[in-house]
Amino acid sequence: MRIDETAVHKPFNRLRFTLDLEAIAYGNFFELLVRAVPEFRPIFQEDIEIYDEVINHVFMGDFYPFVLEEFGAALSGGPDADRHRDVVTRSLGFLEAALAGGDPDIETLISISFLEGFAPEAQVPRLRGLMGPRLRRELTAYEG
Secondary structure, X not given: OEEEEEEOOOOOOOEEEEEEHHXXXXXXXXXXXXXXXXXXXXHHHHHHHHHOOOOHHHHHHHHHHHHHHHHHHHHOOOOOHHHHHHHHHHHHHHHXXXXXXXXXXXXXXXXXXXXXXXXXXXXXXXXHOOOOHHHHHHHHHHHO
């Protein structure tokens, strides 16, 4: 099954990408994530050096502050703001597409190790506008 995800978010531009959802599995989640978001690769590589293996929930715990940092840089209006917007859009778009696959392990990974941390963040309302419907639905569980 192939899915064409189109994310249109204000103030972010349209992003089109195609992912093979059958290829996204819990065991290769981060391999595919760093392909979609290569800017995360140095952090991923550092974790591999520390842990000597892929520990999905630990790595997702590192992805969460990475996305927040990129989002802050995108909002700053600095000279690289568009590049940071693109990183955030690709990051959230990948997570949205991964949720579309329906794998309960991936759903748990994204919900517990990524979205749970957003609940107390002041930027959640602005970031929520960049999320697709699946991510927003999962985030709502932590806001109630």
